[in-house]
Amino acid sequence: MNGSTNDRLLRALLREPVDTTPIWIMRQAGRYLPEYRTVRERAGNFLTLCTTPELACEVTMQPVRRYRLDAAILFSDILTVPDAMGLGLHFVEGEGPRFERPVRTERDIRALGVPDPGTDLRYVLDAVRLVRGELGGTLPLIGFAGSPWTLATYMVEGGSSREFDRIKRLLFDRPELLHRLLEVVARSVGVYLHAQIEAGAQAIMIFDTWGGVLDPVAYREFSLRYMARIVESLPREHDGRRVPVILFTKGGGQHLEAIADTGCDAAGLDWTVDLSAARARVGDRIALQGNLDPAVLYAGPERIRAAAAQILEAFGAGSGHVFNLGHGIHADTDPDRVAVLVDAVHELGARYHA
Amino acid sequence: MNGSTNDRLLRALLREPVDTTPIWIMRQAGRYLPEYRTVRERAGNFLTLCTTPELACEVTMQPVRRYRLDAAILFSDILTVPDAMGLGLHFVEGEGPRFERPVRTERDIRALGVPDPGTDLRYVLDAVRLVRGELGGTLPLIGFAGSPWTLATYMVEGGSSREFDRIKRLLFDRPELLHRLLEVVARSVGVYLHAQIEAGAQAIMIFDTWGGVLDPVAYREFSLRYMARIVESLPREHDGRRVPVILFTKGGGQHLEAIADTGCDAAGLDWTVDLSAARARVGDRIALQGNLDPAVLYAGPERIRAAAAQILEAFGAGSGHVFNLGHGIHADTDPDRVAVLVDAVHELGARYHA
Numbered sequence: 001m002n003g004s005t006n007d008r009l010l011r012a013l014l015r016e017p018v019d020t021t022p023i024w025i026m027r028q029a030g031r032y033l034p035e036y037r038t039v040r041e042r043a044g045n046f047l048t049l050c051t052t053p054e055l056a057c058e059v060t061m062q063p064v065r066r067y068r069l070d071a072a073i074l075f076s077d078i079l080t081v082p083d084a085m086g087l088g089l090h091f092v093e094g095e096g097p098r099f100e101r102p103v104r105t106e107r108d109i110r111a112l113g114v115p116d117p118g119t120d121l122r123y124v125l126d127a128v129r130l131v132r133g134e135l136g137g138t139l140p141l142i143g144f145a146g147s148p149w150t151l152a153t154y155m156v157e158g159g160s161s162r163e164f165d166r167i168k169r170l171l172f173d174r175p176e177l178l179h180r181l182l183e184v185v186a187r188s189v190g191v192y193l194h195a196q197i198e199a200g201a202q203a204i205m206i207f208d209t210w211g212g213v214l215d216p217v218a219y220r221e222f223s224l225r226y227m228a229r230i231v232e233s234l235p236r237e238h239d240g241r242r243v244p245v246i247l248f249t250k251g252g253g254q255h256l257e258a259i260a261d262t263g264c265d266a267a268g269l270d271w272t273v274d275l276s277a278a279r280a281r282v283g284d285r286i287a288l289q290g291n292l293d294p295a296v297l298y299a300g301p302e303r304i305r306a307a308a309a310q311i312l313e314a315f316g317a318g319s320g321h322v323f324n325l326g327h328g329i330h331a332d333t334d335p336d337r338v339a340v341l342v343d344a345v346h347e348l349g350a351r352y353h354a
Numbered sequence: 355m356n357g358s359t360n361d362r363l364l365r366a367l368l369r370e371p372v373d374t375t376p377i378w379i380m381r382q383a384g385r386y387l388p389e390y391r392t393v394r395e396r397a398g399n400f401l402t403l404c405t406t407p408e409l410a411c412e413v414t415m416q417p418v419r420r421y422r423l424d425a426a427i428l429f430s431d432i433l434t435v436p437d438a439m440g441l442g443l444h445f446v447e448g449e450g451p452r453f454e455r456p457v458r459t460e461r462d463i464r465a466l467g468v469p470d471p472g473t474d475l476r477y478v479l480d481a482v483r484l485v486r487g488e489l490g491g492t493l494p495l496i497g498f499a500g501s502p503w504t505l506a507t508y509m510v511e512g513g514s515s516r517e518f519d520r521i522k523r524l525l526f527d528r529p530e531l532l533h534r535l536l537e538v539v540a541r542s543v544g545v546y547l548h549a550q551i552e553a554g555a556q557a558i559m560i561f562d563t564w565g566g567v568l569d570p571v572a573y574r575e576f577s578l579r580y581m582a583r584i585v586e587s588l589p590r591e592h593d594g595r596r597v598p599v600i601l602f603t604k605g606g607g608q609h610l611e612a613i614a615d616t617g618c619d620a621a622g623l624d625w626t627v628d629l630s631a632a633r634a635r636v637g638d639r640i641a642l643q644g645n646l647d648p649a650v651l652y653a654g655p656e657r658i659r660a661a662a663a664q665i666l667e668a669f670g671a672g673s674g675h676v677f678n679l680g681h682g683i684h685a686d687t688d689p690d691r692v693a694v695l696v697d698a699v700h701e702l703g704a705r706y707h708a
Contacts, residue, residue, distance in 0.1 A: 165684060168649030172657060215625040215647050215680075217664075251626070254607065271569040272605065293569050295522030303526060310571075326569075330519060 009071040009140050013203060013244035013266050013287050015320040021312060021349030022070035023342055024142070027328030028063040029075045033335055035062050046091045050077050053126035060131050064139055066335070067342045070322075071140050071203070072131060074196075076124055078146030078207055081188050082155045084115035095159075102158035104166070109181045114188045117195035124192075125199040132200035143201025145193050147208035147249075148185040148230075149223035152178070155185070164213055171222060178222065186226040190233045197238050205246040205268070206230065212251020219255060228262035246289055250327060253278065260285045271326030275314035288315065289322040294330050297337045304337060308344040317352045363425040363494050367557060367598035367620050367641050369674040375666060375703030376424035377696055378496070381682030382417040383429045387689055389416050400445045404431050407480035414485050418493055420689070421696045424676075425494050425557070426485060428550075430478055432500030432561055435542050436509050438469035449513075456512035458520070463535045468542045471549035478546075479553040486554035497555025499547050501562035501603075502539040502584075503577035506532070509539070518567055525568075525576060532576065540580040544587045551592050559600040559622070560584065566605020573609060582616035600643055604681060607632065614639045625680030629668040642669065643676040648684050651691045658691060662698040671706045 008022035030036055036059050043049045050056060060075040079097050083089035088100030103109055115121060131141050154160070156167040170178045193204050211223040231245050247259050248268025259267045260282045269278055269290035278288055296307045308323070315321040323345045329338070362376035384390055390413050397403045404410060414429040433451050437443035442454030457463055469475060485495050500508075508514070510521040524532045547558050565577040585599050601613050602622025613621045614636045623632055623644035632642055650661045662677070669675040677699045683692070 163649075163684060165649065165652075165686065168647070169652040172647075172650050172653040172661075212626065216628045218647075219626075251605065254626070254628075272566065272573075272608070274570045274608075293522070293526075293572075295517075295519065296526050298519075298523040299526040307526075330517060332519065 005137055006070055006139050009142075009322060010203060010241070010244065012319050012322050013246065013289075014242060015284060015287055015318075018319050018353055019350065020346050020353055021315075021321050021323050023323035023345040024069050024071040024073060025063070025329055025338065025341075026073075026325050028067075028069065028073065028338075029059045030329060031331035032329055032333040032338075033062055033066070035066075046077075047089065049075070050080060051123045053123055053130050056123075056127040057130035057134060060127070060141075061134050063338075064135075067339055068346065069139070069342060071142050072135060073142040073205070074124070074128060074131060074144065074201065076127070076144070078144070078151065078209075079154060080121060080124060081115070081145060081185070081192055082151055084117075084120040085112055085155075085185075085188060087155060097154060098159045099155065103152075103155045103181065106177055109177060109184075112181070112184045114184060114191060117192045121192060121195070125195055128196055128199040128201055140202040141200060142203045142205055143193065143196035144205040144207060145189045145196075147206050147211060147223060147247075148182045148189055148226035149214075150208050150210045151185050151189070152181055153210045155181070164210070171218060175222075182222060182226050186229055190230045193230065193234055197235060197243050201243070202238075202241070203244045203246065204234065205248060208247065208249040208252065211249035211255075216255070219249075219252065220258060223249065224255065224258055224262065227264075231262045231264050244287075246322075248289070256281055266322065268324070269326065273326075275311055275321075276316065279315055279320075284320065287320040287322060289324050291324070291326040292341075294325045294327055294333070297325075297329065297333045297341065299337075301337070301340045304340050305344040305348070308341055309348050312345065312349050312352060315352070317354075319353065321352075323349070359491055360424055360493050363496075363676060364557060364595070364598065366673050366676050367600065367643075368596060369638060369641055369672075372673050372707055373704065374700050374707055375669075375675050375677050377677035377699040378423050378425040378427060379417070379683055379692065379695075380427075380679050382421075382423065382427065382692075383413045384683060385685040386683055386687040386692075387416055387420070389420075400431075401443065403429070404434060405477045407477055407484050410477075410481040411484035411488060414481070414495075415488050417692075418489075421693055422700065423493070423696060425496050426489060427496040427559070428478070428482060428485060428498065428555065430481070430498070432498070432505060432563075433508060434475060434478060435469070435499060435539070435546055436505055438471075438474040439466055439509075439539075439542060441509060451508060452513045453509065457506075457509045457535065460531055463531060463538075466535070466538045468538060468545060471546045475546060475549070479549055482550055482553040482555055494556040495554060496557045496559055497547065497550035498559040498561060499543045499550075501560050501565060501577060501601075502536045502543055502580035503568075504562050504564045505539050505543070506535055507564045509535070518564070525572060529576075536576060536580050540583055544584045547584065547588055551589060551597050555597070556592075556595070557598045557600065558588065559602060562601065562603040562606065565603035565609075570608070573603075573606065574612060577603065578609065578612055578616065581618075585616045585618050598641075600676075602643070610635055620676065622678070623680065627680075629665055629675075630670065633669055633674075638674070641674040641676060643678050645678070645680040646695075648679045648681055648687070651679075651683065651687045651695065653691075655691070655694045658694050659698040659702070662695055663702050666699065666703050666706060669706070671708075673707065675706075677703070
């Protein structure tokens with residue numbers, strides 16, 4: 001590693017030696033940053049931010065300018081894929097995402113096709129290229145997508161959900177129909193991530209935000225299976241360098257061994273999992289990413305440092321840990337506390353990489 | 355067991371031999387039943403149902419008249435305790451519970467006292483006595499309360515929450531203050547459950563609906579510790595019979611061993627836990643209750659029977675299993691499907707108790 005190229009993240013994801021533990025933060029480009037809110041207001045709405053490559057690039061760069069983070073993550077939304085499939089995404093202020101044309105019937109499902117990322121999601125690929133240009137090789141860029149199961153929940157429910165009644169009705173009453181939906185979504189996510197890698201994404205994360213609402217049998221059949229297919233289908237090298245894949249099922253700590261079996265390089269963990277026990281379970285098979293409760297950032301600097309120290313100690317010595325929150329940073333977080341965390345991880349993490 | 359007294363539930367909770375696996379259903383007295391909706395409409399609002407002993411008794415009895423359930427559970431709400439502490443509970447149609455005077459400051463917390471169940475929650479005790487009279491010894495009655503942590507989330511947030519920002523801010527920034535709150539809530543829950551037992555509740559369940567949003571260290575310190583204190587403080591016998599205590603932390607499957615350490619008789623499990631693995635972890639220390647995904651009741655009769663069979667097989671032979679859903683039954687469940695489940699459990703469960 002030389003002064004101008006920080007590749008701690010990629011090395012840690014591949015369990016190669018690093019000088020200290022790398023850190024990035026889920027939703028690091030987001031509402032807690034005043035500079036983000038300024039751009040967001042100028043854009044008028046959230047979707048314009050996602051679909052305008054210059055704006056997406058600008059907000060992607062904001063947190064890496066402000067903090068000594070070890071990665072940039074593309075600013076986008078997991079729902080751009082179903083939007084490109086024709087569902088009509090819009091965001092209602094304070095209420096979250098909504099689809100104009102949710103997928104409810106067998107006919108709806110049969111009508112779905114796989115979008116062409118080069119045309120239908122070109123704005124994302126343009127943003128990837130812009131960000132890579134801006135970063136100039138100093139930091140790696142993470143691309144991402146939602147898991148097929150997670151995207152399907154929004155597509156069937158029509159937006160966010162508490163109980164997931166509609167999609168679970170499909171799952172338990174018409175499982176063959178749900179598989180048909182998941183197949184087309186998985187193919188769409190696969191080609192989309194492939195295109196992100198070709199445009200310049202150097203690591204990939206798949207967000208399975210809602211896999212944790214399934215029972216263990218249903219999780220394997222309806223969520224993990226489709227993530228595994230995507231992992232298998234992706235090119236594992238680009239420009240002569242391995243492109244690591246991180247799978248993150250929120251609330252899925254009990255499935256860690258099965259997640260490692262997919263052939264992914266790393267698993268994201270939410271804060272309900274004991275990191276030390278998690279490492280003991282997967283050994284050196286995959287790297288682990290996580291897992292501070294985002295609410296710890298409400299505490300004062302000393303408590304933040306202590307909480308970071310606890311997580312570093314739980315993972316212990318050696319490479320294979322990427323520090324992160326266990327979920328996206330809360331919008332009302334004080335930006336100064338993020339600096340405290342980032343610096344604490346780098347300072348306290350060094351001792352585990354002697 | 356004679357024909358007029360069904361004590362399968364109490365025996366299974368104490369791991370004594372039974373003829374088949376007992377079943378009751380969380381929220382079995384509720385909106386999915388047309389006869390419930392009739393009484394609920396007549397009452398005008400939900401809180402009137404809870405605070406009028408005759409109405410609470412009537413809706414408690416409805417599901418045990420309709421199905422061959424193995425227990426009645428008192429119709430009430432976990433938030434009656436904070437209401438009795440002076441917070442001013444009301445329910446906004448379609449939005450859930452709200453407190454007029456949430457607990458936000460050190461001063462708010464210091465002002466809280468322990469309610470006297472005999473006066474402040476007398477309507478609950480009257481309902482317990484009425485239900486016991488109606489049941490006439492044919493079925494046991496389960497009493498319940500919310501866990502201190504779960505009640506505190508509502509008291510601090512002022513109602514339901516997605517991120518638990520306010521109480522987690524307290525937890526991470528002012529832990530000593532949160533402990534003070536949890537102490538007075540735990541004492542209130544303790545005397546309340548004690549009074550329910552004296553009024554005739556034959557088993558007790560503590561609902562820790564939100565313990566699963568905590569990291570493992572915080573869970574033990576802020577949720578489990580206070581449940582353990584309550585378990586210790588309760589009279590374990592009444593009228594010459596042991597009163598079993600069930601602890602249920604939703605999303606708390608990873609803490610099962612620690613839950614067993616509290617001295618409770620049984621642990622409730624949500625559907626994300628593999629029941630066979632759970633049993634292997636606790637052995638014969640406690641009974642287990644659960645754990646069908648409530649959404650399985652959207653499926654047809656054959657799939658419901660198959661799902662019930664899978665769970666019975668996962669627990670395996672011997673006493674110590676109380677069949678239940680992993681969470682409350684959904685309001686849009688077809689009541690006929692509940693009969694399918696109850697009968698399937700009794701019929702298919704018998705083979706595990708040869």
